[in-house]
Amino acid sequence: MSIGPTVRRMLGPIEAPISSAYRSLFINIGDLGKAMEAVPFGPRVLEVGVGDGMIASQIIGRRPEATVLGIDLAENPGSLFEGDHQRVEFRSISTSELRSEIPGTFDAIIIADVLHHVPPAIRPALLADVSELLADDGVLLVKETVIVSSPGYWMGKFSDRYITGDRNVSFLREDDLHQLISDNVPGLVASGRSTIKPWKTNLLLVWRRSGS
Numbered sequence: 001m002s003i004g005p006t007v008r009r010m011l012g013p014i015e016a017p018i019s020s021a022y023r024s025l026f027i028n029i030g031d032l033g034k035a036m037e038a039v040p041f042g043p044r045v046l047e048v049g050v051g052d053g054m055i056a057s058q059i060i061g062r063r064p065e066a067t068v069l070g071i072d073l074a075e076n077p078g079s080l081f082e083g084d085h086q087r088v089e090f091r092s093i094s095t096s097e098l099r100s101e102i103p104g105t106f107d108a109i110i111i112a113d114v115l116h117h118v119p120p121a122i123r124p125a126l127l128a129d130v131s132e133l134l135a136d137d138g139v140l141l142v143k144e145t146v147i148v149s150s151p152g153y154w155m156g157k158f159s160d161r162y163i164t165g166d167r168n169v170s171f172l173r174e175d176d177l178h179q180l181i182s183d184n185v186p187g188l189v190a191s192g193r194s195t196i197k198p199w200k201t202n203l204l205l206v207w208r209r210s211g212s
Helices: 004-023 029-037 054-062 095-101 123-133 151-164 174-184
Strands: 044-048 067-072 088-092 106-112 134-145 188-195 202-209
Touching: 004 054, 029 054, 029 202, 044 054, 044 123, 054 067, 054 088, 054 106, 095 123, 106 123, 123 134, 123 174, 134 151, 134 174, 174 188, 174 202
Parallel strands: 044 067, 044 106, 067 088, 106 134
Antiparallel strands: 134 202, 188 202
16 A cells, blocks of 8 residues: 555645655656746646646746646545636546546647656557647647666655555666557657656656647
């Protein structure tokens, strides 16, 4: 059994600052927000696997024209979101369900530290949904904890398996991540690569759909 949900329930109103402090051991969310801010894309943003909403907070806070739809299979997505609630919506819905509603709608799709939690056999279907949801000239931003020789990688792996409780977590190497995306989201051209502080395991890759 994972201890993360139990601890969050015990924290109550101080969950947000404690979660932020704990997350900072693994990734600087502000640094990720700056890297995403530097990528040109339109206002309609989808975040797949939005979790507690901290990345959505960065997008809303840094891009005054943006609206964000954050989806997650977990209950109560976006619980720690801070920002303009009129420009964000959180839904407990799958990518396949959303795809049936509004295909080809989003100028940018963000997938942050989600793929290593998705069983390898299911990843192609998830990305096929993403492909249908991404506009013809849209941008795909994927942040992943990739396999490298780094204390951050081993810390993240331990946290995911024993704190979060995902014993089946399966990380990717950078080359494998590129291949996974190119195999399942056609029409993309690689347009950006950033490592996010404090560890080189934190990789943000950006692709832009050619529109052809």
